[in-house]
Amino acid sequence: MARLWTLLALLGAAVSAPLECPLPDGPDSADEATCGLYSACVWEQGGCRLADRVGYQLLESPHVIHTGYELLLGRRDGEVTMFGDDVERLTVTAVEYDDNRMALTYRDTDAARYEVPVELDVPPLPTPPPSDPQYAITLTGTEAGQTFGVQVTHRQRPVITSRPELIYGDQFIEATFLLGAADLYGFGENNHDSFRHDLEAGVTWPIFAHDHGPGFDVENLYGVHPFFLGIEDDSGSSFGVLILNSNAMEYRLFLLEGVPALTYRTTGGILDLYLFFGDSPLEVLQQYHRTIGLPVMPPYWGLGFQLCRWGYKSVQDIRDVRERMKAAEIPQDVQYSDIDYMDGKRDFTIDPNNFADLPTFIQELREEGVRFVLIYDPAIAADFGTYPTADRGVEQDVFVKWPNASFIPENQCTGCGQYVAGKVWPDGPTLYPNFFANRTVQWWTDEIRRFRAAAGEPDGFWIDMNEPSSFDTNIGRVSHNSLRGALQCPHTALDYPPYTTRFVRSGFNPSGSMADHTICMASVHAADLDGAATSYYHYDVHSLYGWSESRATRAAVRATMAGRRSLIVSRSTFVGAGRWATHWTGDNTARWSDMKRSVVGILEFSMFGFPHVGADICGFGGETNENLCLRWTQLGAFYPFSRNHNTIGAAAQDPAMWPSVAAAARDALGLRYRLLPYLYTLFWRASEMGETVARPLAFQFPSDPALRGVDTQFLWGDAVMVAPILDEASMTSVHVTFPAGQWWDLRSGALAYDADHSGGVLYQVALDEMIPVFGRGGAAVPTQRNATTTAASRANPFSLAVFGAQATGMLFWDDGETTDTFKDGSFYHCLFHFGDNTLDIQVTYNDTQWMPDPTLSEISFYGVPSEPSSVSADGVPLPADGVVYEPATGVLTVHTQLGMEADHRVVLNY
Numbered sequence: 001m002a003r004l005w006t007l008l009a010l011l012g013a014a015v016s017a018p019l020e021c022p023l024p025d026g027p028d029s030a031d032e033a034t035c036g037l038y039s040a041c042v043w044e045q046g047g048c049r050l051a052d053r054v055g056y057q058l059l060e061s062p063h064v065i066h067t068g069y070e071l072l073l074g075r076r077d078g079e080v081t082m083f084g085d086d087v088e089r090l091t092v093t094a095v096e097y098d099d100n101r102m103a104l105t106y107r108d109t110d111a112a113r114y115e116v117p118v119e120l121d122v123p124p125l126p127t128p129p130p131s132d133p134q135y136a137i138t139l140t141g142t143e144a145g146q147t148f149g150v151q152v153t154h155r156q157r158p159v160i161t162s163r164p165e166l167i168y169g170d171q172f173i174e175a176t177f178l179l180g181a182a183d184l185y186g187f188g189e190n191n192h193d194s195f196r197h198d199l200e201a202g203v204t205w206p207i208f209a210h211d212h213g214p215g216f217d218v219e220n221l222y223g224v225h226p227f228f229l230g231i232e233d234d235s236g237s238s239f240g241v242l243i244l245n246s247n248a249m250e251y252r253l254f255l256l257e258g259v260p261a262l263t264y265r266t267t268g269g270i271l272d273l274y275l276f277f278g279d280s281p282l283e284v285l286q287q288y289h290r291t292i293g294l295p296v297m298p299p300y301w302g303l304g305f306q307l308c309r310w311g312y313k314s315v316q317d318i319r320d321v322r323e324r325m326k327a328a329e330i331p332q333d334v335q336y337s338d339i340d341y342m343d344g345k346r347d348f349t350i351d352p353n354n355f356a357d358l359p360t361f362i363q364e365l366r367e368e369g370v371r372f373v374l375i376y377d378p379a380i381a382a383d384f385g386t387y388p389t390a391d392r393g394v395e396q397d398v399f400v401k402w403p404n405a406s407f408i409p410e411n412q413c414t415g416c417g418q419y420v421a422g423k424v425w426p427d428g429p430t431l432y433p434n435f436f437a438n439r440t441v442q443w444w445t446d447e448i449r450r451f452r453a454a455a456g457e458p459d460g461f462w463i464d465m466n467e468p469s470s471f472d473t474n475i476g477r478v479s480h481n482s483l484r485g486a487l488q489c490p491h492t493a494l495d496y497p498p499y500t501t502r503f504v505r506s507g508f509n510p511s512g513s514m515a516d517h518t519i520c521m522a523s524v525h526a527a528d529l530d531g532a533a534t535s536y537y538h539y540d541v542h543s544l545y546g547w548s549e550s551r552a553t554r555a556a557v558r559a560t561m562a563g564r565r566s567l568i569v570s571r572s573t574f575v576g577a578g579r580w581a582t583h584w585t586g587d588n589t590a591r592w593s594d595m596k597r598s599v600v601g602i603l604e605f606s607m608f609g610f611p612h613v614g615a616d617i618c619g620f621g622g623e624t625n626e627n628l629c630l631r632w633t634q635l636g637a638f639y640p641f642s643r644n645h646n647t648i649g650a651a652a653q654d655p656a657m658w659p660s661v662a663a664a665a666r667d668a669l670g671l672r673y674r675l676l677p678y679l680y681t682l683f684w685r686a687s688e689m690g691e692t693v694a695r696p697l698a699f700q701f702p703s704d705p706a707l708r709g710v711d712t713q714f715l716w717g718d719a720v721m722v723a724p725i726l727d728e729a730s731m732t733s734v735h736v737t738f739p740a741g742q743w744w745d746l747r748s749g750a751l752a753y754d755a756d757h758s759g760g761v762l763y764q765v766a767l768d769e770m771i772p773v774f775g776r777g778g779a780a781v782p783t784q785r786n787a788t789t790t791a792a793s794r795a796n797p798f799s800l801a802v803f804g805a806q807a808t809g810m811l812f813w814d815d816g817e818t819t820d821t822f823k824d825g826s827f828y829h830c831l832f833h834f835g836d837n838t839l840d841i842q843v844t845y846n847d848t849q850w851m852p853d854p855t856l857s858e859i860s861f862y863g864v865p866s867e868p869s870s871v872s873a874d875g876v877p878l879p880a881d882g883v884v885y886e887p888a889t890g891v892l893t894v895h896t897q898l899g900m901e902a903d904h905r906v907v908l909n910y
Contacts, residue, residue, distance in 0.1 A: 087111075087168045092150070094137045097122050099130045100278060100287045102137065104150060106168065106175075106271035114269050114540040116246045117436075117530065118547070118576050120291050122274075134277040135159075154180070154277050157232060159239045163261075171267050172499045179260040181230025181239070183698070183708045184253055185281075188604050189223040189573070191215070195600045195696060195711035197228075202254030204263075206503035209543040209572050211469035211517045213587035213621060214594065217508050222467055222586050223573035224543040225608040226251070229284055230260075236702025240276040240284040242292070244575065245269045246543045248514060250501040267497050268540055281699040282692065289609045289690030293579035296554075297687040298612045300816025301371050302460075302567045302582070303676055304333025304790045305637070305669050308373075311648035312340045314354035315361050321654055322365070328656040331669040331788045334567075335365060336373045336462060336645070345425035346381045348389045348451040359456030366459075369791030373460035373567060378468055378549055379422065379430035384415040389447055390431070394419075398440040399431040400523050400538070407490060407522065420523045422470030422487045432468055432519055435548035436527035436536065445556040452560060460567035461553050463581070466546040467572045470519050474511035489513065489520035494539040497521075518542065546572025554580035563819050569641075578609035582641055590619025590646070590653075595632050596726040600711055602639060603696050611686040611693040614641030618653045621646075627731055627767065629653055630661045634771045635724035637668035638716070640679075640693045660767065667770045671746065673786035673793050675720065677811055681782065682717045684812040688822060693717065701739045706758050710737050719779030719809070720746075723772040725765060734772065735762050742777030742804050744862045749889040751863060775801060775862060780809030780832035780839075790816070797857035798900065800832060800839075804863050807834040815850045826850075830900065834861075837868070837908040846901045854900045861892040861908070868908040873898060875905075 089109035096102050101122065107113070134154055141148040151161040159180035167174040184197045190205045191214040206220040214221060226243040243249075247268035254261055276287040289295065307325065312318050318335060325332050341358055343349035350358055362372040380390050380399070393399060399419040402408055413421050413429040421429040433440050452458060472486035489495040495515055503509060509516045521539035528534075529551075541548075550570045557566045570581040577583075585601040588594040598615035605613040617636030618629040624646070633655050636642050646653050655665035672679075685691045692699070695715050697707040713723045713736065721743065723736040737760050738753040745752040747770050753761060754777075763772050775781060781801045787793040794816065800809075813828040814821035821827045829845040839859065848854035867885040871878045871894050882895035898904045 087170070090168055092139075092148070094139070094150070095125065096130050096133060096137070097127065099133050100276060100283075101291065102133075102135055102152070102275050104137075104152070104273040104275065106166075108168075108270070114247075114536070115272070116244050116269065116544070117527070117536075117541075118244070118246075118292075118544070118574070119530070120244075120274070120576075121293060122291060135275065152275060154232065154237065154239050157237070159230070159232060159277075160241065160275065168271070171493065171497045172265070173269075173271050174263065174265045175271055176256075176261060176263045178256065179230060179253075179262055181232045182260050183231040183705075184228055184260065185230075185696075185698075186225070186228035186240075186604060186607050187251055187253075188225045188608065189221040191219065191221060191597055192600050192604070193597060194709070195603050196698075196709050197253045199253055199255045199260055202252055204250055204252040204502055206248070206250045206501045206506065207543075208248040208501065208503045208514075209467040209518075209546065209574075210503065211465065211467045212508060213589070214585070214597070215508065215589075217506060218502065219506060219508055220503050222571045223546065223577075223583070225573070225575060225604075226264075227288065227575065227608060228253075228262075229281055229607060231281060231698065231702050231708065234703055234705060236280045238278055238281045238284045238702065240288050242274040242276075242288065242575065244272040244274060246574065247540060248501045248503060248542075250503070265499070265501065267499055267501060280702050282695070285607060285692060285699070286690040288607075289578075289686075292576040292609055294688065294690055295578040295609050295611050295686050296568075296580055296582070297565060297683060298582060299565045299567060300676075300680060300794065301333045301790050302565075302612065302641075303679055303683070304642075304673070305331050305665075306334035306336065306373075306641075306643035307332055307654055308336030308338065308643060308645040309648075309652065309654075310338035310340065310646070311650075312337060315357050319361065321652070321656075322370070324656040325654065326788075328662040328666070329788060330655050330662055330665045331673055331786070332370060333790050334371050334373055334460070334643075336375070336643075338375050338648075339377070339425055341374060344381065344383075344427065346383070346387060346389070347376050348447050349387075350455060359454070362456035362458055369789035371459035371567075372456075373462050373569070374455070374458045375462040375464050376553075377424060377465040378433055378435075378463070378545070379424040379426075379465065379470070380433065381426035382413050382416055382419075382421060382429045382431050383426070392447070393431065393433070393443060396439050396443045398433050398437065398443045400434045400519065400525055403522055403524050409488065420487070420519050422468075422473065422519050424465055424469055424471060430470070432470075432523075433549075433552075434525045435545070435552045436525045436529055436541070438528050441529070441552045441555050444552050445559045448553075448556040449560045460569065461557070462569045463546070463549055463553055464571050466549045466570065467518055467542075468545045469517055470515075471517065472511075473515045473518060473520070474513045487515075487519065489515045490522060492522045494521040494537055497539075514539070543572075544574050546570050547574035547577045550577045550581040558819075564817050565819050573608075573610065576609070578611075581610075582612040583610045584613070584641060584643060584645075585615045587620045587647075588616050590622040590624035590628060590650075592628060592726065592728040594619055595628070595635065595724075596712065598635070598639075599714060599724070599726070602694050603711065603714060606640075606692045606694050611683060612641045613694070614639030614643055616646065617642070617644040618646065621650075623650050624653050626658045626660060628728070629655070629658070630664045630767060631725045631731060631771070633661055633665050634668045635722075635726070637665070637672045638714075638722045638724075638773070640683075642669075642672065663768065664770070670786045671770070671773060673790070674783045674799075675716070675781070676790065676793065677782040677784050677798065677813070678719065678809075679716060680816075681810060681812045684822070685717075691717075697721075697737065697739055701758075704739060704758050707737065707739060713737060719776050719781050719803070721774045721776065723763070723774070725771055732766055733762060733764050735760055736772055736774075738774075742863065743774040744777070744803055746773045746775055749860075749862065749886065749891040751890065775803045777804035777863065778807050779803050780807040780834060782809065782811040782832075795852040797853045797855040798851075799858040799860065800856060802832070802834050802839065802859065802861045805835070808832060813850055828854075828900070837910065839906040841898070841904040841906075843901065843903055848901045851900065856896055856898040856900055856904075859894045859896060859906060861894070862890065864890050864892040864908070866910075868892070868910050870909045872907050872909060873904060
């Protein structure tokens with residue numbers, strides 16, 4: 001069986017100074033469970049009383065003294081203060097899952113603690129030992145009185161080494177590790193200025209799901225992804241680390257005496273590390289994605305251009321925008337409506353005055369090949385008696401609750417009972433579905449079924465505000481648009497823990513509390529989704545709320561949409577949520593800096609298992625301008641998830657608003673739509689093999705250190721490179737970094753770069769010109785003639801672009817919408833191979849019924865040195881007028897009529 005290392009580590013007990021945290025109604029009114037929530041209270045002789053009060057000092061960077069297994073932290077006035085009670089004994093376990101994956105877990109020996117209820121795809125224990133593990137584990141200090149440590153090596157190279165400064169308390173864990181790589185990427189969700197972490201700066205970043213638009217602060221945003229990757233050496237050998245934890249946390253990547261290091265802190269749970277190893281970053285990411293769950297396959301229409309705004313005044317307003325897009329001949333596949341369509345901003349309702357004909361309009365758009373997606377917020381208005389969704393929710397007991405009756409506020413809304421009532425968009429209080437319970441998933445599914453039938457069967461689900469958001473919690477003032485004061489949380493050790501991470505200490509947290517802009521940490525979620533019934537404090541599962549809603553929404557799609565994939569777009573995400581949902585990066589601002597940062601965000605979420613990711617094109621907040629929107633539209637045409645969206649009160653910014661932006665959109669989106677067969681194949685590879693769609697140059701070419709810091713360009717797969725213009729100061733030029741090899745400019749067809757090393761070229765790009773996009777030598781890329789919808793482009797015959805003297809590629813195709821087509825064998829697949837002037841097309845699965853026109857009608861060969869004397873297909877010479885050679889660019893275009901159900905051979909004869 002696999003080696004499963006277990007070590008019992010003895011940690012010297014210390015005395016914890018309690019915090020002053022009086023109960024709102026007097027300690028004697030509580031039961032023992034409630035009393036335990038208050039760090040300043042103790043349960044004695046059947047009653048809850050205040051413990052002796054002592055001074056407390058929170059140290060910004062706690063100094064740790066380690067002697068043997070005795071840990072001392074933050075001494076003050078001769079006392080030892082700790083962040084909650086110390087765990088006295090730890091069981092440290094190392095598990096070898098297979099040749100590329102292992103785990104290292106630190107658990108309390110004497111008591112069960114909260115652990116993240118996210119199931120990972122790892123072999124069950126016991127499992128056979130790895131046959132050729134890439135890693136080795138060394139445990140040191142296993143004798144009493146010695147300093148315990150763990151070192152993991154990758155092919156004899158140390159990649160992670162524990163430091164002796166380990167703190168493991170009831171509400172605080174801190175660990176420091178030395179790392180075997182200086183090129184480190186990942187961790188989030190944060191708004192990073194660079195893709196590679198700046199170890200010299202050594203910034204401490206918080207992670208905790210938060211309704212906070214990306215700004216310039218060191219801030220935590222909507223989701224939680226404690227995963228990072230390091231490139232170890234010039235060979236590209238790499239490792240990845242997932243720290244599976246959902247409590248509020250923070251991390252710091254820095255240099256410790258010149259050595260890359262990580263200090264990680266969290267406010268609960270356990271220290272649970274999963275390690276992944278590979279000969280390249282892309283191998284590591286495949287291992288990671290396979291472990292957390294392979295990403296969902298989007299519908300084909302979900303790859304088209306999408307348009308939205310908050311502030312549509314009526315259905316007619318949306319009709320006018322749609323007509324403007326059609327008149328400008330700008331491709332569009334999806335139209336959204338934000339909360340404007342709702343009656344009183346309540347889920348599952350339609351404004352009867354301004355949006356009464358929304359169901360009819362949805363059907364009209366579907367006839368044009370355009371799909372409709374509506375927004376859904378998780379918070380449900382507590383409008384009992386007039387709002388059936390809320391009434392049914394109460395009947396089925398689906399909402400998050402207070403721990404017991406003693407927590408219910410004096411001003412609790414009528415009919416809200418023991419439910420936690422917050423405040424979001426509706427005029428009154430709102431309740432929060434507990435998506436960890438089966439009954440809630442069933443209720444959510446039923447509400448979606450009812451509403452889709454009444455609303456014209458919209459095609460997708462945009463789930464927003466699911467951190468979850470609650471306005472002005474603990475602010476102590478009247479909430480946004482209500483006469484009722486905002487939610488006030490009791491002073492429990494959960495809502496006001498002894499260590500709060502940088503999230504609470506930062507200036508963007510106006511409440512100075514863990515529950516800033518959300519519900520109270522002492523709220524309770526009953527859970528039974530995975531069998532055994534249990535319950536969780538919101539303190540532990542807050543960052544899983546969007547994850548749980550995504551899972552529930554995907555379950556509703558399966559139950560209500562008859563085998564169709566649909567599109568679920570979620571703002572808050574957690575490890576593994578990419579199995580169910582797509583992500584957009586939230587409420588950015590119309591600034592050039594935000595456009596640049598969007599590239600970093602897309603690359604990070606590709607790492608996190610969200611290949612279908614994008615940012616709001618032209619910016620959500622603030623006022624965009626023509627030139628910014630033009631360049632952002634060109635970039636956004638190559639986001640895997642391509643959507644323009646902006647806020648209420650700002651001027652409209654759909655691409656048809658300016659003739660120059662409309663022209664840029666036609667060019668850029670035209671190229672996107674031509675490349676959709678290739679892009680769709682990439683998504684299939686991601687969903688079945690764990691590959692990435694958008695990827696940084698460093699991950700595709702990891703043996704070139706010069707590419708490690710490039711984050712203003714990106715690749716689609718390994719064949720297409722996009723070089724956007726991101727700088728206002730030089731909006732008509734861009735410096736392009738080329739990896740070694742041959743690269744062709746897709747705008748002109750000319751060879752742009754040819755060298756055995758990476759290099760840079762400065763391009764002048766006028767405002768009426770397309771940004772540079774390149775095809776890589778060695779790639780064969782399937783394409784299709786573009787149209788203004790994917791429904792129309794899918795009806796066109798196929799083409800193929802072949803780059804260089806040797807090239808390979810593939811095409812995956814299905815109906816674009818049905819679930820599990822690959823598993824069910826309802827698909828088409830073929831391989832392309834070009835060499836020695838011969839193109840072979842090998843069909844590996846020939847179900848072409850999904851192709852309206854199953855014909856390969858055109859092949860373009862890039863880099864042909866001279867015109868061939870003839871071109872033959874399957875041994876038959878093609879007509880001379882069907883073969884066109886351009887000497888200036890070296891592009892040979894061959895017109896064919898090859899049925900794609902069979903193998904073919906095309907030969908360039910000289």
